Amino acid sequence: MAATKDPRPCSIADALALVGEKYSLLVLREVCLGNGRFDQLVRNIGAPRDILAARLRRLVDAGILTKRVYSERPQRFEYRATQAGLELEPVLMTLKEWGDRHIRKGADLPMAVEHICGNELVPVVTCRACGEEVRHEDLTARPQAPGWTRTGPTAA
Amino acid sequence: MAATKDPRPCSIADALALVGEKYSLLVLREVCLGNGRFDQLVRNIGAPRDILAARLRRLVDAGILTKRVYSERPQRFEYRATQAGLELEPVLMTLKEWGDRHIRKGADLPMAVEHICGNELVPVVTCRACGEEVRHEDLTARPQAPGWTRTGPTAA
DNA sequence: AGTGGAGAGTTTGATTTTCAAACCTGGCGC
DNA sequence: GCGCCAGGTTTGAAAATCAAACTCTCCACT
Numbered sequence: 195m196a197a198t199k200d201p202r203p204c205s206i207a208d209a210l211a212l213v214g215e216k217y218s219l220l221v222l223r224e225v226c227l228g229n230g231r232f233d234q235l236v237r238n239i240g241a242p243r244d245i246l247a248a249r250l251r252r253l254v255d256a257g258i259l260t261k262r263v264y265s266e267r268p269q270r271f272e273y274r275a276t277q278a279g280l281e282l283e284p285v286l287m288t289l290k291e292w293g294d295r296h297i298r299k300g301a302d303l304p305m306a307v308e309h310i311c312g313n314e315l316v317p318v319v320t321c322r323a324c325g326e327e328v329r330h331e332d333l334t335a336r337p338q339a340p341g342w343t344r345t346g347p348t349a350a
Numbered sequence: 351m352a353a354t355k356d357p358r359p360c361s362i363a364d365a366l367a368l369v370g371e372k373y374s375l376l377v378l379r380e381v382c383l384g385n386g387r388f389d390q391l392v393r394n395i396g397a398p399r400d401i402l403a404a405r406l407r408r409l410v411d412a413g414i415l416t417k418r419v420y421s422e423r424p425q426r427f428e429y430r431a432t433q434a435g436l437e438l439e440p441v442l443m444t445l446k447e448w449g450d451r452h453i454r455k456g457a458d459l460p461m462a463v464e465h466i467c468g469n470e471l472v473p474v475v476t477c478r479a480c481g482e483e484v485r486h487e488d489l490t491a492r493p494q495a496p497g498w499t500r501t502g503p504t505a506a
Numbered sequence: 507a508g509t510g511g512a513g514a515g516t517t518t519g520a521t522t523t524t525c526a527a528a529c530c531t532g533g534c535g536c
Numbered sequence: 537g538c539g540c541c542a543g544g545t546t547t548g549a550a551a552a553t554c555a556a557a558c559t560c561t562c563c564a565c566t
Contacts, residue, residue: 201397202461204379204461205445205446205447205448205449205450205453205461206375206376206379206442206446206449209452210376214370214372214375219366220357220360220366223360223362226486227491231513231514233512233513238357242556243515244515244516244553245554247514248552267561267562267563268563269514269561270513271514271515281452282448284475284484285444285448287475288440288441289362289365289366289441290361290365291361292438292441293361293364296365296413296434296437298361298364302495303494304359304360304493304494305360305494306491306492307491307492308489308490308491309479309484309489310482310488310490311480312479313479315478317475317484318475318477318478319440319441319443319444319475320475321465321467321473323469323472324467324469328440328465330382330431330436332465332466332467333463333465335462336462336463336470337461338459338462339459339460372523372524387542387543388542388544389541389542392543398525398526399526399545400524400526400546402544403543423533423534424532424533424534425532425533425543426542
């Protein structure tokens with residue numbers, strides 16, 4: 195699980211180290227939908243039970259999920275998203291939108307999400323400062339830590 | 351790589367099946383930054399060379415990257431993002447922002463991105479229809495395909 | 507008092523992936 | 537001809553994943 199050499203320090207890599215393992219983001223999808231019981235997760239995600247158990251432990255340890263008792267005697271549990279977990283939902287929605295367009299190509303979409311404004315949610319990533327939609331050609335990286343000044347041995 | 355039983359049909363799962371393997375999104379990060387050469391990718395990501403080669407093949411096959419010759423004799427290659435690939439960049443930015451806040455907690459951020467408006471980019475996911483920021487409590491799922499009506503055996 | 511079933515996992519043993527390091531294959535540069 | 541670079545492939549060992557079976561606790565029924 196440790197990276198080989200000295201990859202770049204990067205919040206994207208950090209985030210993926212926490213939630214980038216197989217099934218983790220699907221767990222979050224289900225939990226955000228309110229389906230936080232073990233057997234629901236197994237069925238809806240299609241993950242092996244042992245792997246799922248490992249992921250749940252990790253997500254709870256990372257503070258993304260909490261494990262709640264919803265019934266003493268018989269003891270039953272339910273996983274819920276913490277604030278940090280809920281704040282990943284926009285990432286999921288953006289990923290869903292990308293998948294809708296580029297993989298399913300707009301046909302036979304299996305699920306839609308409705309926004310409180312009454313319309314179907316189509317997520318758009320915008321710049322907090324100016325409100326414009328974020329597009330690749332409008333971005334410039336500004337390295338701030340070593341590991342970012344070297345882009346590679348030969349590159350400028 | 352195939353899912354066990356019959357998980358939900360879902361664009362999030364579809365998207366993750368393509369770009370959710372370890373290193374794939376980091377490859378996209380580097381390629382979006384313009385560091386698309388094999389050895390740069392190895393160094394900046396810290397991935398084993400064979401795994402990286404496998405990921406690159408997959409991403410090219412999926413139409414997310416293209417492999418370009420930037421020098422005949424000696425033959426040298428460079429990977430670039432297609433339009434579909436570039437459209438994943440907002441997802442990466444949103445993930446970066448989450449990592450900045452929840453993992454690095456705002457301290458010593460290794461990289462910033464500047465938006466064309468002149469400010470540092472802080473991505474916000476908004477609703478295309480109303481422009482409001484997307485928050486969990488404003489969303490309602492609307493199942494459209496079988497596999498979404500069953501939330502689990504016991505749930506409503 | 508025994509049978510069965512749900513929920514929430516754990517165990518087991520076989521299969522896949524990952525990994526690190528070594529190797530290979532042109533084509534220069536000298 | 538010698539070494540080096542870029543862009544991979546090969547190899548063998550270590551780790552992760554998988555499906556199925558199993559455990560354990562409680563409750564419901566008969």
